[in-house]
Amino acid sequence: MKLLITGGKSAQALKLLKAFEGHDIILADYGETPAFTSPSYKFLGLGEVNESIAHNLLNICLDHQIDTVLPLHEFEILPMAKSTVLFEEFQIRILLPSVTEITQYFYPQDDIQPDMKWIVFKEGAVLYPAEATDNIKNLAQENQLNGVFYVPEGPDALTAILYTIR
Known part of the structure; x- marks a missing residue:
């Protein structure tokens, strides 16, 4: 699994690394991001926050061959849940409950x-x-x-x- 975790600059995202040991992990965040990598993850910038969150993340997933997305920012949750079907058309799994139950x-x-x-x-x-x-x-x-x-x-x-x- 190649996993993109948003909120990559946060302590919460770093805590999750142990849950995905052995997988290819990309920590991503908005604004300025660190320019280093470690043996267990890479950092990726998502640019500035804007209203096309799902479109931006889909493009990044396609560019980096990501097959699973774990959005953590509260402002991403509903746009990403609403975009689940679109992501699934590209064989990308969003780790969120369905939009009707979220x-x-x-x-x-x-x-x-x-x-x-x-x-x-x-x-x-x-x-x-x-x-x-x-x-x-x-x-x-x-x-x-x-x-x-x-x-x-x-x-x-x-x-x-x-x-x-x-």
């Missing part, structure tokens, strides 16, 4: 506690961490989750909160 995973950032675990899902399967509980695996499979979520596990029910950068 808003149910938005929660105020104040609800996210420092001890909450984040989990990566792809098409209802847990990609990371390997030791996810059966409850979490069932939540992912029932909802066919895609993306990165905080998953607070309580005694009554599970919920998933989309992992984003403001």
Whole structure:
């Protein structure tokens, strides 16, 4: 998998690197970006933020043969979810819930506690961490989750909160 993770200058994006070890990872961000690479990832500039976010990311994916996109910036989430079908026409997977269901995973950032675990899902399967509980695996499979979520596990029910950068 060749993966593009947006918000590449953030600590949140860097935390995700361990979930995708062994894959070809490109960290990308808007504005000025670092001009160095490491053995585990490359940096890529996305230019300035504008209203054609999905079009810009699609062009970058095609230019760099990227097959999976993980958008993290909050402002990218809805435009990218709405563009899923377009990206899929080019065999590019966007790791987000469907546009019809995505808003149910938005929660105020104040609800996210420092001890909450984040989990990566792809098409209802847990990609990371390997030791996810059966409850979490069932939540992912029932909802066919895609993306990165905080998953607070309580005694009554599970919920998933989309992992984003403001």
